[in-house]
Amino acid sequence: MKTEKNISTLFQKGAERISVQPSGQAWQRLESRLEKEERRGRVVVMRWVASAAAMLVLVAAIWLWSASMQQHNFAILDAAPPQNLEDLENVDGCEPYCLVLKARAELPAYYANPVEKRN
């Protein structure tokens, strides 16, 4: 019995599963492509890690600096106020306090010799 099939059916049946063995070099080429891509990926990750580390170092440095500044300020605040004018000489913004110290120094003399009140 003659079996007649048209082109489409023949190709459909036969063509989908056609196998051809690739050459031995094909895998090697594929593998080196994969290796190159993986190396590239690692470089990207390394760059991210390096940036993150640099940021961390920067943040740590700023934090340490501000902590030491705070300590310095606290030390100033905790210290007993200077009693003598000489201690204050050349300190920025000391004028009001200098006046206070001067006044304190002269007060005992003032009370000893009060100025006559004007009527």
Place this chain on the structure above:
Amino acid sequence: MTEKDLIDACKRKNRQAQRLLYDRFSPVMMGVCRRYIKDPMEAEDVLVEGFFKVLTKIGMYNGDGSFEGWIRRIIINEALMHLRKNNQFKYAEEINPNLDYTEEPTVLDEIAAEEILNLLDEMPPGYRAVFNLYVVEGYKHREIADELGISINTSKSQLILAKQRMEELVKKRLGRHEI
């Protein structure tokens, strides 16, 4: 190793698993490439590039649909890109796609794989691509039009012309056999 285990290992970039996957699927996929591309070296270039994409994009395969089908689609895309890059698509003028074309039955029971490849090799790349996509891969004309960047009517015309050409080639090559 089950297919799922193999896929998971490849997702973790395990080289042995990648090799296994390649060994398992490369002969069929090379067959696919050879159907679209006549030159074996170029076909192999496409195979390597295609599998590179498969192995680097395997994270995107989520079990939806057959794995082999997923691979096949990537490989076919790669083959078509290659043909587009080398400007292999020259389309004959559109014929009226609504012409009644009846295929003359060929008196053959089956064609051997080698003969199929030889016949395909003798077709121009444009016809060959449309013929493969429609007849073998089962794409619809709309999908073919999208893939190849042509109109649906062009796809239909090309298919008719391709089938006619194939008929001629079959008759020429194989003669008429009584089975």
